Amino acid sequence: MEKTAIQIKESDHVATATVELLPAETVIxxxxxxxxxxxxxxxIPRGHKIALRDIAAQEEIHKYGEVIGIATEAILAGHWVHVHNCRGAKGRRFDEIHARKQGE
Structure with missing residues (x-):
């Protein structure tokens, strides 16, 4: 069985695993x-993110063409991207936008 991960946008740094992925396997x-x-x-558990390229510490992580998080450490291509090596940013961005609008 061919294992796949889905990349949504060209600018995405991660793809979503459609099945569990194991070290040394090739994912399409x-x-x-x-x-x-x-x-x-x-x-990498099913439904979780795999890095498509090396991501530097403190770099924004893109999925769906949007920033979804910030890397808390360097993440190499082929590695699991999750709460142990990134922090969420999507909700925080909307909080900042809302706060700016409230200040207008």
Whole structure:
């Protein structure tokens, strides 16, 4: 069975695993990824994110063409992207926008 992860937008740094991924496997990045193979470097649960490229510490992480988080440490391609190595930013951005509008 071919294992896949879905990339939604060209600018995304991560893809979503459609099944559990195990180290040393090859996942096929579908969607906008157009079938690009990527080596899995650590166990990634189904529905979780895999890094499509190296992400630097403190770099914004993009998914759906939007910033969804900030890397708290360097994340290498093929690794799991989750709360242990990133912090959420999407909700905080909307809080900041709302606060600015309230100040107008």
């Amino acid at each position: 990045v579908s969607g906008i990824g157009n079938g690009r193979p990527l080596r899995v470097e650590e166990k």
